[in-house]
Amino acid sequence: MFRDLLRLSSPGRFSVLICVRGFSLSQTIHLSRIAYLAVETPSPFNLFIRGINEVRNHNRTGHLSYLLGEVRMDGWWYFFPLVLLLKTPLAILVLFLLFLFTLFKNRRSAQPDGRLTLLAISTSILLFSMTSNINAGVRHILSIYFFLALALSDFIVTQFRMKSHLRPLLGILLLMFGYESLEAGSDHIGYFNRLAGSRPERILDESDLDWGQGIYQLSQYLEEKGVSKVSLVYFGTAPLDQVGLPPLESARIEEGKTKGYVAVSTHYLAVPYSQYQWLNRYQPIHRIGNTFNIYFFE
DSSP states (O other): OHHHHHHSOHHHHHHHHHHHHHHHHHHHHHHHHHHHHHHHSOOHHHHHHHHHHHHHHHHHHOOOEEETTEEESSOOTTHHHHHHHHHSOHHHHHHHHHHHHHHHHTTTOOSOOHHHHHHHHHHHHHHHHTTOSOOOOGGGGTHHHHHHHHHHHHHHHHHHHTTOTTHHHHHHHHHHHHHHHHHHTTOOTTOOOGGGOSOGGGTOOGGGTOSSTTHHHHHHHHHHTTOOOEEEEOOSOSOGGGTTOOOBOOSOOOTTTOOEEEEEEHHHHHSTTOTTGGGGGSOOSEEETTTEEEEEEO
16 A cells, blocks of 8 residues: 555645644544543543542531530541540441450351451441541441341341340330430431430530521420520521521620510530530520520529
């Protein structure tokens, strides 16, 4: 083919070269366009890589977090273990201890145990999370509960099939877990077990406690009490003109000056930089879950 090209006249060779060059240029432009589209067109893989980069940058910058009355950007290594301890129902914690005890007791058994794999996965997630600067609540490690639920469910079924002496205790723990779930009601975000005490906002905040989820319960309470006006400090995004609240006081809430009913999101009672910290010196007349404290000043 190359010899045939040489036999062509100069204009002919020139025409062929122009065609080849034009084809190469068009192919280059076409490939460039394909590469651009591959990078810029949204796809699960691109979004996945972009998400990883965003989380990496977020972790490098840090996240404003609250724990035990302190606020930091770089987090605490013990944040997530403490979150698991306080946000997990007590019945599940006791069940987990029984599970670990049984594993330790049968550690010399040659039979492979898939529950060890589930435990290893949960432990790995927790260990990795302890290195993070983003301490933004139990929602970041919810996947741990999935693997623990599988392991604990298998443990319970196995114990009942073996007619183990642990069956009465396991039955009590399951009933206790059901009671704790019913007691939590609809306040799932603000749930804490009894280890956290009556004022969990002294320990954790925001997505573990208060995201404004109790605004409708607040509206219902004020309506039942016949409150005609209320001073409100709200940490949330609900449209306040659409939740049935009474008219809101426009004046600032100040110690010694504010009168009548005052409803304050617990977020503002927790964080040390809040201008409403002075309210912690007073006893609320009512508390709506772990979301609102209600005061009355004469």
